[in-house]
Amino acid sequence: MxxxxxxxxxxxxxxxxxxxxxxxxxxxxxxxxxxxxxxxxxxxxxxxxxxxxxxxxxxxxxxxxxxxxxxxxxxxxxxxxxxxxxxxxxxxxxxxxxxxxxxxxxxxxxxxxxxxxxxxxxxxxxxxxxxxxxxxxxxxxxxxxxxxxxxxxxxxxxxxxxxxxxxxxxxxxxxxxxxxxxxxxxxxxxxxxxxxxxxxxxxxxxxxxxxxxxxxxxxxxxxxxxxxxxxxxxxxxxxxxxxxxxxxxxxxxxxxxxxDAHAGGLGVIGADVKGHNLPCENQPITSRVAMICGTSSCHMGVSETPIFVPGVWGPYFSAMVPGLWLNEGGQSATGKLIDHVVRGHVAFPELQSKAAASAHSIYTYLNSHLDLIKKSLPVGFLTVDLHVWPDFHGNRSPLTDLTLKGMVVGLTLSRGLDELALIYLATIQAIALGTRHILETMQAAGHHINTLFLCGGLSKNPLFVQMHADITGKPVVLSKEVESVxxxxxxxxxxxxxxxxxxxxxx
CATH class of the missing domain: 3.30.420.40 (ATPase, nucleotide binding domain)
Incomplete structure (x- = not known):
């Protein structure tokens, strides 16, 4: 032989x-x-x-x-x-x-x-x-x-x-x-x-x-x-x-x-999901949205016919997937916003020190710290009295108002690491709520979206991923190949x- x-x-x-x-x-x-x-x-x-x-x-x-x-x-x-x-x-x-x-x-x-x-x-x-x-x-x-x-x-x-x-x-x-x-x-x-x-x-x-x-x-x-x-x-x-x-x-x-966002969308939106019991299985890729999340976030959805979505860019023909129309929602500051909020807090030096001592990144440490303080509650309930409006760099979609500013509501006199962890969590939740607003606007205009595909730097943060699944109510898929872009x-x-x-x- x-x-x-x-x-x-x-x-x-x-x-x-x-x-x-x-x-x-x-x-x-x-x-x-x-x-x-x-x-x-x-x-x-x-x-x-x-x-x-x-x-x-x-x-x-x-x-x-x-x-x-x-x-x-x-x-x-x-x-x-x-x-x-x-x-x-x-x-x-x-x-x-x-x-x-x-x-x-x-x-x-x-x-x-x-x-x-x-x-x-x-x-x-x-x-x-x-x-x-x-x-x-x-x-x-x-x-x-x-x-x-x-x-x-x-x-x-x-x-x-x-x-x-x-x-x-x-x-x-x-x-x-x-x-x-x-x-x-x-x-x-x-x-x-x-x-x-x-x-x-x-x-x-x-x-x-x-x-x-x-x-x-x-x-x-x-x-x-x-x-x-x-x-x-x-x-x-x-x-x-x-x-x-x-x-x-x-x-x-x-x-x-x-x-770059379109490259990420191209790299992830066509992923083979057979055998994972997802709602997009055996459905066209028009049922998916690719979210490329790094410094900013982009939400890429495709359709066979042009769909005009108020406050969402497009429709663009063949701009990402040849032969399909693209709509592109987005948030101008996501990773940059999280960094801004965390690094600007008075407890950031303490966070840096403790993260370094544990040989973890600051965000891995914050995620672990939230697990410690949540006790028996789901982590999302920790911020019931703390809320962030995330448009620190204006709103790209769907409000299209670059003059909007950010806001934090529910602050106390606390200056410690617990307070920093909670503001970090509330910021991620606010970003996820912004994503939900974009998806709901796209769906109201005619998109049929049942699954969210994430890639980019923030997709490596388990808390960011989980909050997007919880808040959008849609399954979130991560590619086996993390470098989708x-x-x-x-x-x-x-x-x-x-x-x-x-x-x-x-x-």
């Missing part, structure tokens, strides 16, 4: 640029993460609600983590690379050199982050137009989208930035350009954050109405006039320079990118390589 020789395993690289770090993974053709690395990136906050980054710093981190995950691997077996990133705005001049997005003139700070809220006046004026494109963003454009940021640049940095700018990229598209030298944009980014439509393209009347007619005159060269579907191969693959930077072979396939990025690379016929086959 002759043994059959197995073909060498194929690999794909997924790179995920989050708010505060860059991560990379080497993923095999079976969807298993073989190697993983991460590196922090810088954030500048020169004034309240202004958040900036450096595209050079981000690219350097991409190169560093990629070299780590491919070290020791036969380069000929690495078939493709996919990028995802936050929907931040990157500005470069006509020679693709960084341009300052700040009054200080610091050119290396050329990225306005997704969570930047400087363009409040601009987005209010855009929403006052009631232009038809706004129907595809829940009726109200968010300050976190790109048109208000572009208008802010034109009105505040006319000479130093606007007139010198050659290209405005969404960060995921900047990365695919950096890798290939091709300025094509992803359908995901331009549809979800720039008002492009998959059937009609750019709407000249919108840009002229809001005072950005300059972008129309050059046939949208500055913001993209060549749009590719996510996972489609870009150009001729990695350029020699990018290949050297990343430690990868020249010419390997580079995929049109995804926004990186797997989603790698799926793009696998699709671009031609090894798989489509994103659906890959996932």
């Amino acid at each position: 002759h043994s059959q020789k197995q073909a060498p395993v194929k690999y794909y690289v997924g790179i995920d640029v989050g708010s505060a770090s860059v991560r990379a993974a080497l993923v095999d053709e079976f969807g298993t993460v073989v190697a993983h690395a991460d590196q922090p990136i810088q954030i500048w906050e020169p004034q309240p609600d202004h958040y900036e980054q450096s595209s050079a710093d981000i690219w350097a981190a991409c190169c560093s983590v990629t070299k780590k995950v491919v070290c020791g691997v036969d380069a000929s077996r690495i078939r493709g690379i996919g990028f995802d990133a936050t929907c931040s705005l990157v500005v470069v001049d006509k020679q693709f050199q960084p341009l300052a997005v700040n009054c200080e003139g610091q050119n290396y700070r050329n990225v306005i982050m997704w969570m930047d809220h400087r363009a409040v006046s601009q987005v209010e004026r855009i929403n006052a137009t009631q232009h038809r494109v706004l129907s595809y963003v829940g009726g109200v454009m968010s300050v976190e989208m790109q048109p208000p940021k572009l208008l802010w640049i034109k009105e505040n940095l006319q000479e130093s930035c606007w007139e010198k700018a050659g290209y405005f990229f969404d960060l995921p598209d900047f990365l695919s350009w950096k890798a290939t030298g091709v300025t094509a944009r992803s359908l995901c980014t331009v549809v979800c954050k720039w008002t492009y439509t998959s059937d009609g393209g750019w709407d000249d009347s919108f840009w002229k109405m809001i005072g950005l007619e300059d972008l129309v005159k050059d046939k949208y060269e500055k913001i993209g006039n060549h749009v590719l579907s996510p996972g489609e191969s870009v150009g001729k693959g990695l350029t020699p320079e990018a290949a050297k930077d990343l430690g990868l072979p020249e010419g390997i396939a580079v995929a049109a990118s995804l926004i 990186l797997v989603g990025a790698a799926i793009l690379g696998a699709c671009a390589s031609g090894d798989f016929a489509s994103i659906q086959v890959c996932s």
Whole structure:
């Protein structure tokens, strides 16, 4: 009996640029993460609600983590690379050199982050137009989208930035350009954050109405006039320079990118749940919502026909899963809010000390502390007299009010660790109640949702997961592969390589 020789395993690289770090993974053709690395990136906050980054710093981190995950691997077996990133705005001049997005003139700070809220006046004026494109963003454009940021640049940095700018990229598209030298944009980014439509393209009347007619005159060269579907191969693959930077072979396939939340949704929403007795078993993926929870949270639901949900972004055609319409709810501050509340408490130094002594993270320690003080009660009942309103950074969905502020009700004079643990719990409960509000709004508009799929950093916190199950009343599913966002990025690379016929086959 002759043994059959197995073909060498194929690999794909997924790179995920989050708010505060860059991560990379080497993923095999079976969807298993073989190697993983991460590196922090810088954030500048020169004034309240202004958040900036450096595209050079981000690219350097991409190169560093990629070299780590491919070290020791036969380069000929690495078939493709996919990028995802936050929907931040990157500005470069006509020679693709960084341009300052700040009054200080610091050119290396050329990225306005997704969570930047400087363009409040601009987005209010855009929403006052009631232009038809706004129907595809829940009726109200968010300050976190790109048109208000572009208008802010034109009105505040006319000479130093606007007139010198050659290209405005969404960060995921900047990365695919950096890798290939091709300025094509992803359908995901331009549809979800720039008002492009998959059937009609750019709407000249919108840009002229809001005072950005300059972008129309050059046939949208500055913001993209060549749009590719996510996972489609870009150009001729990695350029020699990018290949050297990343430690990868020249010419390997580079995929049109995804926004980070959409990569997470792609990586988790199609999970095989057979045998787990879940309500979504034997149901289409339209019965599922993927919740990507990290610094912020995004709630991704798909449908076969367009569903217009007040206060929820979309419907976007083929923005995440090809052939399906996407609605995207969200909370602007979740992980960031939990950190803010916990680290700002007077008992935080005590928490740090005790967590370090027990060799646990601060959140693992807090979860254990809640178990100690709850006695015979379910942990959720500990906060019967303590409540948090979680919109410390405004409300993205479904109230669409960026002026809302946060609130804590039920405080006492206690300054100890018990009080900190309770505020931590109440904050998580408030976030989960916000998720329930989003899901109920989507269901009222026509979505049929019976299961919640979680991924991202907060999905690794058992208390966060349990509160979402308890408060939404829906089963919560966690993927066996915890790095769903990186797997989603790698799926793009696998699709671009031609090894798989489509994103659906890959996932």
